[in-house]
Amino acid sequence: MKKFLNDPVDFVDEMLEGIYRAHPQVTYAAGDKRCLVTANVKPGKVGIATGGGSGHLPLFLGYVGDGMLDGAAVGGVFQSPSAEQMYQVTKHIDQGAGVLYIYGNYSGDIINFDMAAELADLDGIQVKQVVGNDDVASSVVGEEHKRRGVAGIFFVYKAAGAAAAEGLSLDEVARIADKARLRTRTMGVALSSCVVPEIGHATFSIGEDEMEIGMGIHGEPGISRTKLAPADAVVDEMMARIFAEQDYKAGDSVAVLVNGLGGTPLEELYILFRRVGQLLDERSVTVKHVWIGEFATSMEMAGASISVTHLDEELDRLIGKPAGTPFFQHVPA
Amino acid sequence: MKKFLNDPVDFVDEMLEGIYRAHPQVTYAAGDKRCLVTANVKPGKVGIATGGGSGHLPLFLGYVGDGMLDGAAVGGVFQSPSAEQMYQVTKHIDQGAGVLYIYGNYSGDIINFDMAAELADLDGIQVKQVVGNDDVASSVVGEEHKRRGVAGIFFVYKAAGAAAAEGLSLDEVARIADKARLRTRTMGVALSSCVVPEIGHATFSIGEDEMEIGMGIHGEPGISRTKLAPADAVVDEMMARIFAEQDYKAGDSVAVLVNGLGGTPLEELYILFRRVGQLLDERSVTVKHVWIGEFATSMEMAGASISVTHLDEELDRLIGKPAGTPFFQHVPA
Amino acid sequence: MDAITASDLIRLFDAWKALFSVEREFLIALDGKVGDSDLGITMSKSFAAAAEAVAAEGEGAGIAKLLRTAGATMARAAPSTMGTLTATGFLRASKAVEGAEALGTAETAAFWTAFRDGIAERGKARVGDKTILDVLDPIARTLADAAASGKPLAEALAQATAAAEEALEATKTMVAQHGKAAAFREKTVGLQDAGATVGVFLIRALRDFAAA
Amino acid sequence: MDAITASDLIRLFDAWKALFSVEREFLIALDGKVGDSDLGITMSKSFAAAAEAVAAEGEGAGIAKLLRTAGATMARAAPSTMGTLTATGFLRASKAVEGAEALGTAETAAFWTAFRDGIAERGKARVGDKTILDVLDPIARTLADAAASGKPLAEALAQATAAAEEALEATKTMVAQHGKAAAFREKTVGLQDAGATVGVFLIRALRDFAAA
Numbered sequence A, B: 001m002k003k004f005l006n007d008p009v010d011f012v013d014e015m016l017e018g019i020y021r022a023h024p025q026v027t028y029a030a031g032d033k034r035c036l037v038t039a040n041v042k043p044g045k046v047g048i049a050t051g052g053g054s055g056h057l058p059l060f061l062g063y064v065g066d067g068m069l070d071g072a073a074v075g076g077v078f079q080s081p082s083a084e085q086m087y088q089v090t091k092h093i094d095q096g097a098g099v100l101y102i103y104g105n106y107s108g109d110i111i112n113f114d115m116a117a118e119l120a121d122l123d124g125i126q127v128k129q130v131v132g133n134d135d136v137a138s139s140v141v142g143e144e145h146k147r148r149g150v151a152g153i154f155f156v157y158k159a160a161g162a163a164a165a166e167g168l169s170l171d172e173v174a175r176i177a178d179k180a181r182l183r184t185r186t187m188g189v190a191l192s193s194c195v196v197p198e199i200g201h202a203t204f205s206i207g208e209d210e211m212e213i214g215m216g217i218h219g220e221p222g223i224s225r226t227k228l229a230p231a232d233a234v235v236d237e238m239m240a241r242i243f244a245e246q247d248y249k250a251g252d253s254v255a256v257l258v259n260g261l262g263g264t265p266l267e268e269l270y271i272l273f274r275r276v277g278q279l280l281d282e283r284s285v286t287v288k289h290v291w292i293g294e295f296a297t298s299m300e301m302a303g304a305s306i307s308v309t310h311l312d313e314e315l316d317r318l319i320g321k322p323a324g325t326p327f328f329q330h331v332p333a
Numbered sequence C, D: 001m002d003a004i005t006a007s008d009l010i011r012l013f014d015a016w017k018a019l020f021s022v023e024r025e026f027l028i029a030l031d032g033k034v035g036d037s038d039l040g041i042t043m044s045k046s047f048a049a050a051a052e053a054v055a056a057e058g059e060g061a062g063i064a065k066l067l068r069t070a071g072a073t074m075a076r077a078a079p080s081t082m083g084t085l086t087a088t089g090f091l092r093a094s095k096a097v098e099g100a101e102a103l104g105t106a107e108t109a110a111f112w113t114a115f116r117d118g119i120a121e122r123g124k125a126r127v128g129d130k131t132i133l134d135v136l137d138p139i140a141r142t143l144a145d146a147a148a149s150g151k152p153l154a155e156a157l158a159q160a161t162a163a164a165e166e167a168l169e170a171t172k173t174m175v176a177q178h179g180k181a182a183a184f185r186e187k188t189v190g191l192q193d194a195g196a197t198v199g200v201f202l203i204r205a206l207r208d209f210a211a212a
């Protein structure tokens, strides 16, 4: 295991110490460093909380900030935070307008967020939930509720965060988050494994010349394992699956996220985006927003994912709004 | 070689295509995609140009934008761009106030920038040069002119870019850049090799449990190769070398950059920063500015570098100024 | 024993703690086949924490309060799927036996019915989905029948355990529908479900405890 | 031949092109020992481009113009250290032989003196720093002496080549001070400098060309 760490058991907590040292814009609730909240709670605003396992930076906590989220419960590497932690985050960020949970479709997270919502309800805090399930590879059409949540949750955060910043109600913010969720699809491809610090060896093995299309961000099995193909062919296959999911017409517009899983150089992500752009051009679909970089990683896994949100006017406008967190800045041109 | 690419020969040009597609804030001069310039040239402002080999994103071209640089000549992977390309960038960005070159201390780059300066001079364009040499590991005290330029050039860009944006003269911008250069030190550590696409295999080999302190961002040999130590011990060794270079007194302040070389997860960079912060606390030195992430990479190399700029009032103020490029946003709190 | 008292309950959690400490590696390996290998870690962690918490609280708190403490402690100690599901189970069981001085067959049936219902509600799984529910359901049903026909506790638990073991065996034929295993789809056929295995471990240890 | 004409020069570039195509792998390996393995690639690329450019331009352009074209082409084709240094050398040589109809011993001496000075100025290296300069300096000196004593071109080039070969051998004892090799410090002792090797290749091919 080639990692900069001290005792693997302290991995998450020492990372958090570094984060609090570096970024006074975030702090923590209930004396628990794993209950990360904005230092700048906005009175009267609908709160948005997320949470999930560590090992995916900047996901999840990196999106806590202006125009995005208000809090994030932080779990161990690839492990759900506790319902108690989610509940503490909820209590801290609630401003009387209710709290929206946005997180990925993993059973550990669901069960804990459900329990946190129950606890919050006992305090009279209104909670709604939107569960990201953008990973096309993780289940077939018709069984979308079984799909995992991956990098596409970024667009759900972005749209919902902007809506909450505009002062919309919990119902409205939840409606918008849900629309962003329903219109977002992601396909991933992995080239190498990650290593969970407390485990110390690769989560899975993959040949020196192989890729796995559709692999999950914890190493969940994908759709096909084949020889590494040229970048354009990889994108063609991924985009074909994304296009097949929604009815894209000439003149439609999209937001695109080309996300690195951790070990893949930024140069390569731009080579992938070049082809994504060509394919969208061929369909006369306009790229209104694009982000390229590391947005939802899997430690040092080499690989990438492509997320596409099929925009309508409302999502276009909200995704374009400014945002500022310690890990993500958006300053509209 | 596990990379997303098509023909390795097209690596840089396809990457650039992706960049121009994604970011309308940058364009290119003289019909040559490798002459990247801002789409938003500021009349009357001193121009700042950089350049160097590809494979280090967001270095170099990623810092072209508001409050930073105006142009970047783009070379092949780890290869200097040509004098002609540097000259074309220079001609395009010059607004009559002269152009400052800021680049790293590598013979190929120096020779070509010198030649470009000569060509620009024939056109009556005034050019000054500041050559980054922040890598402590690459030569001893007293031979600083032999040191390589690495991630610390970010602070030189930042200070000089802010100075130019304020409308200062070429002499002033060059003075500030040079001061930032003289007060910046970097130490790096590598855990794994990068792979140059046209070569196709690792640049160097390193044991599964080894690290190399002081290795350069092209795989140049470092100071010592030993067993991978705990994160805190690695930081202690790196910071001891940085502290030894300048006279840090209680009450002084610094800007810190913890930079990932490409393959190292962000989580680990925060674990490193935690220790950097503790060591600065021990000396009562204040961290005024901190950036953590990938700022100067070496493809997929696992490893990190720590850069520290010993601030004075002027550098503190300029480094804190806003900046916005497609790859880097700074919005002061 | 005919019924489980508050002081028995504290010792029962000790027995569960010892059990999961022994079965830690087995559960890690079992969860590792089509999951993330954390089940042995989370179960040993959460039962160790619960056993300490109920011991610290003491028998004076009464059965319902002890179960609530156990559930709340587990939720904090191991927020994995199974950690939170079992925590939920104990919290619901606590409510179901509110006021009971001891758990005879009727109270034990109420306990496991609430335990099952809590987990079913929280996890939204159905019987046949290859989860812990596949053993909790026969456990609850068998105990309810035993209570209705007035069977003594030890006999009721022996029957419930036998039903659970049979049900566990039956999970081998099922395709996982939930959690990390679901991604492995048909590859899960032939393997017994890890969570259902935990269910059998729980009831078996309870049977042995009550028989002693 | 007694002097090199414009049409000879075009053929000389062809000879250099052929030479570096043959020596490509050798130079890659040599630069790979304490460098980045690009020297064979850049030299074969830049001389191929230059040979094509001067051929396209044609002998009518005259020697100085052809040399300028060669230098400018090389600068664009291969902006590595050695690529730009040799480009600079040809640009300076072009100025030094301005107006010459052919390169006799005197003009060839002027050519190499300018070539050396241009590279020295651009690269800021000194003799003894283990660079191409270590062979260019004896080449320029030997040719200047030969010109002063009125030696014929072929003999002058034979002497210059011998001096260059000796100087190349001497680079083995030096520690690299410039470029990528400098990072390897003492490890460069025992190895001949890659750039100096290029210098010997250039003069050797010129000698053979003039002798033919």
Ligand SMILES: Nc1ncnc2c1ncn2[C@@H]1O[C@H](COP(=O)(O)OP(=O)(O)O)[C@@H](O)[C@H]1O
Binding pocket: A107, A108, C031, C035, C036, C038, C039, C042, C080, C081, C082, C083, C085, C119, C122, C123, C124, C125, C130, C131, C132, C133, C178, C179, C180, C181, C193, C194, C195, C196
């Ligand atoms: N929705 C659910 N309802 C009931 N049981 C579930 C559910 N999802 C998973 N399980 C059970 O949890 C077990 C795995 O537990 P655990 O390892 O804690 O999950 P994870 O590692 O995914 O958090 C499975 O074997 C299954 O019995």
Ligand SMILES: Nc1ncnc2c1ncn2[C@@H]1O[C@H](COP(=O)(O)OP(=O)(O)O)[C@@H](O)[C@H]1O
Binding pocket: B107, B108, D031, D035, D036, D038, D039, D042, D080, D081, D082, D083, D085, D119, D122, D123, D124, D125, D130, D131, D132, D133, D178, D179, D180, D181, D193, D194, D195, D196
């Ligand atoms: N400053 C310099 N002046 C003269 N020659 C130099 C200088 N730096 C390097 N060289 C020569 O360049 C050779 C290496 O050339 P090349 O491989 O093109 O360099 P790089 O790959 O670093 O750009 C060295 O062997 C040396 O002879």
Ligand SMILES: [Mg+2]
Binding pocket: A262, A263, A264, A294, B260, B262, B263, B264, B265, B266
């Ligand atoms: Mg990375």
Ligand SMILES: [Mg+2]
Binding pocket: A260, A262, A263, A264, A265, A266, B262, B263, B264, B294
């Ligand atoms: Mg990376």
Ligand SMILES: [Mg+2]
Binding pocket: C031, C035, C036, C037, C038, C039, C180
């Ligand atoms: Mg598990």
Ligand SMILES: [Mg+2]
Binding pocket: D031, D035, D036, D037, D038, D039, D180
């Ligand atoms: Mg070289």
